[in-house]
Amino acid sequence: MEELKTRRPIPLSTNYAIAYAARDLDVDVVSAYPITPQTTVVEKVSEFVANGELDAAFIHVESEHSALSAAIAAALTGARAFTATASQGLALMHEMLHIASGLRAPVVMSVAMRSLSAPISIWNDQSDIFNARDAGWVIMFVHTAQEAYDTVIQAYRIAEDPSVLLPVMVAYDGYVMSHTTEPVVVEGRESVMKFAPKRQYPYRLDPDRPVTIGAIVPPEYYYEIKYQQVKAMEGALPKVDEVDREFGKAFGRSYGVMECYMCEGAEALIMANASYAATLKSLLPDAWKQGYKVGLLRLRLYRPFPLRQFVEYTSNVKSLLVVDRSISYGAPYQGPLANEIAGAKLKEDLGFNLISVVAGIGQRTMENEDFIALARLAWEGRTRKFPETVFYGVRE
């Protein structure tokens, strides 16, 4: 622990923090394609490769589809593979997202979340990730640059674990986080590799032990193979928790799978992730001063969903406001996360009033008072029903 105290943080954007994590993880193959606001991740990785700080094959692919295709193939050959993307890039990868998880490729990908066309918008929301949520990846949201660095490191431990073997996405808000500089403690190659040593894919493409990967599977077997993914995802839940706790022991920082902030005595909760969670942390004390005893339920691990922790945190509150930054057009609740929470509420027989709020679409600015307004809405929700999704901040 002595060493921890002497490590001084350096100023890094979340994008750069992720590039430093890739460097410290000694990734072998990086295949990536430029897309705003992800690009500076792979620019920084390129610098590391160019100046010899990282020995990796950098594959300058011609599309995101190829970026993920090459990363999957490299991982299944036994390399530690990394890629990064956002928005249209993630959408273009969609086919390969399902293939990555179906082939159980331990790829790690960072996603600087951004809105989707059309109309084209390079700004932030979370439409990209929520369109990718059913692709069978472990999905983790981070809310600081430090957490991004730490989580990418944790992600390889999770992905490469023989009991998991699933791809992992580490997601954060485009611009608001990707291009914002924060203090980050960078642990360096030696201690990171000690924590996350490479575990080569056990069934890799090796002429000495030939395997057939990606066979066509008839109806007699397909279901069982997909069910193995169900079990792998279920098994990933305790693994994420375990890796996070071990990370805490090694580096003095851990995050849990779900965080409840200012929940002591709170009667209402706001469920938020990434930068909104970070902003709420700084503003909730003001909300309390104004009489809104509202806590923050920060979604960190999204897939697999940490239902046990969710129940624990929400069983005694009167209302839960779920902030979605993407839209599930025409759904019962038009915020996709709120829809799921409605399912969880029913499944676990939870008594809170659910308030579905859509906000920040295309990076519509949320000022401090807007977050306070959300706290007020959550507070009101204790005694009032909101049957419809609230599209906060939209001009009708």
Add this chain to the structure above:
Amino acid sequence: MSAQTPGGTGRRVLRIRSLYDIPRDELFISGHGLCAGCTAGTIMRMLTKVAGKDSIIVNATGCVEVSTTRYPYSNWLVPWFHSAFENAGASASGIARALEVMKRKGMMPKDKDVKVIAVAGDGGTVDIGLQSLSGMLERRDPVMYVLYDNEAYMNTGIQRSGATPYHAWTTTTPAGKVWRGEWRTKKDIAMIVEAHRIPYVATANPAYPMDMINKFAKGLEVLDEGPSFIHVLMACTTGWRFDPALGITISRLATETGVFPLYEIDHGNFRVTFPVAKRKPVSEYLKLQGRFAHLTPQEIEEIQKLVDERVAEINKMAGKEVIGPVEYPK
């Protein structure tokens, strides 16, 4: 057969001078589900014999993929990988570059020479996979890419592709009162590939196994310098509508009529590897195939003209007449 290790490269050089030199090892084994009379099986068998056991096959979605890996069975005794339709190039790059870096970092034996071979049909190559292929070629990733070209989407039921020839019937270019089969000419993929200036490009035909095998061997030899591309014509009994016994006969006719000339471009040097002194008329090739059964004599003449033009181009590139004029039967 002579095997030698040229200085520095460590790559096996295989020269096959007669059928007796073809390795006996069977790495693509029987029991697959390809159609009776399908020439893709012949091509894969010869390919794996030349490549040997230290190779990895990357297969695009297509006939070969679905017919040789029906879970829980596989016809491949070498590592085989498939992930999607349009990404054989990118996947092969991922594997080849992973092997390189793993060797460099001591994650696998440094002296292990593993050849990465992409195998894809015409749809997966000239249409949906063209972008990924171009990326792989342009980056000069060490991959031999083998196109087995049956001139349509046979796996999904004979729909036209960018490689379908002029006037051919397919299920999406049927011959009717308005349409007379495909009305556009075949995309010249080998020349598109050559425009990437890679070390080795060749066309091949399973009716000329020695020529084909040696082109596979050459394609593997150059991988230290960059990628290679072998465009193999693959006569399709089901989609071209011919008697399953005639696959090799029709394949041979494709070259004898000048429809599918056999050439190589070795470091930019163009050479026809099977000169044809007197060409057979294209009707000899067409008349055995049901996909051309709707053609009128005028339409056959149109195809003959297209072939004549193509042959003139080939001769121009060769700098002399290597493919002669049509000799009509007396």
